[in-house]
Amino acid sequence: MKLVFSFLMMVSFGAQAWAGALDGIFTPGGRGTGVINIRPALGNLFARSLPTTPLEKGLLEGKVAVGVFKMGQDKDGASIKQSLPGSGGALSLLYGFSKHWGVTAIAGFAGAKGDFQRINPYGNVGDIVSGKPEQKAVNAALNLVWDGFSGDNFRLPVMLGLSYLKYSESLSIPFTILQGPLINHRGVMSEDYSYDEFGYSLGLAPQFNTGQFRWVPFFFSTSAVNKGKRKYMERDLDTGQVYTATPNTEESGTVVTGIQVVYRPWNLSYSYISPSLSDVRPQDGNTMSSHTLTFSRKF
Numbered sequence: 001m002k003l004v005f006s007f008l009m010m011v012s013f014g015a016q017a018w019a020g021a022l023d024g025i026f027t028p029g030g031r032g033t034g035v036i037n038i039r040p041a042l043g044n045l046f047a048r049s050l051p052t053t054p055l056e057k058g059l060l061e062g063k064v065a066v067g068v069f070k071m072g073q074d075k076d077g078a079s080i081k082q083s084l085p086g087s088g089g090a091l092s093l094l095y096g097f098s099k100h101w102g103v104t105a106i107a108g109f110a111g112a113k114g115d116f117q118r119i120n121p122y123g124n125v126g127d128i129v130s131g132k133p134e135q136k137a138v139n140a141a142l143n144l145v146w147d148g149f150s151g152d153n154f155r156l157p158v159m160l161g162l163s164y165l166k167y168s169e170s171l172s173i174p175f176t177i178l179q180g181p182l183i184n185h186r187g188v189m190s191e192d193y194s195y196d197e198f199g200y201s202l203g204l205a206p207q208f209n210t211g212q213f214r215w216v217p218f219f220f221s222t223s224a225v226n227k228g229k230r231k232y233m234e235r236d237l238d239t240g241q242v243y244t245a246t247p248n249t250e251e252s253g254t255v256v257t258g259i260q261v262v263y264r265p266w267n268l269s270y271s272y273i274s275p276s277l278s279d280v281r282p283q284d285g286n287t288m289s290s291h292t293l294t295f296s297r298k299f
Helices: 002-025 039-049
Strands: 060-074 080-096 101-113 115-119 128-131 134-147 157-176 186-204 208-210 213-224 229-236 242-245 253-263 268-273 286-298
Touching: 039 060, 039 080, 039 101, 039 134, 039 157, 039 186, 039 213, 039 253, 039 268, 039 286, 060 101, 080 134, 115 157, 134 186, 157 213, 213 268
Parallel strands: none
Antiparallel strands: 060 080, 060 286, 080 101, 080 115, 101 134, 115 128, 128 157, 134 157, 157 186, 186 213, 186 229, 208 213, 213 253, 229 242, 253 268, 268 286
């Protein structure tokens, strides 16, 4: 009887050790492992659906956009460091109903794979564990465009419409327990985050010419009807025990603010996002560089 009681106490204590340490893996705010999200970089691509040419009846314009980006986090004293480079592309069409009304459709994708490091919550001081986060996104949107101005100089197009985003994120981190009753046990912590949702998109872009260049500051936002689904899991590879949790999920959308510069003779433009004015959270040590080239042509 004492032997059975001792065994049950040992199992209970081991489970409590795992369950207690499970809380330690979450970042402040309960957002899971803390992998940074590529949605702001995707927003730079999809803001290209904002018109940069005058609306007119029967106008049909196509755009091809390609971009590269790098998300990251490297804050002094933080328990997490990560680097997530990626790329993407988008195709869009603009059709004009009149000098003030039009419609745009856009579809595209983005993907990233990088490096993720954090302090081992089951290790000794200075023990680091790492993984390879991977993210993929497919986006489409249909927007109605209105511009109260006309002509080739100052304009202020505003667009509002429906969007669709399919997104997946995965991360797996092997680790070894270096303290407590399960010392030297091998384990894996993993996290999966996904959503497949419809929502809305909103954008505006005041713009004007200086010589052969057109300057287009822009604001673009997307938001899904529902939040995504996030699942966190830890598995003891020696005992087979599995512990799961469902961390909080942020809104399934993004907000970006940036500048687009169009070289009008070539219909070629470059756009850049401001991290401090977008959904990047630089106060948390997050960083982002996002660069997009767009070529447009009227048909």
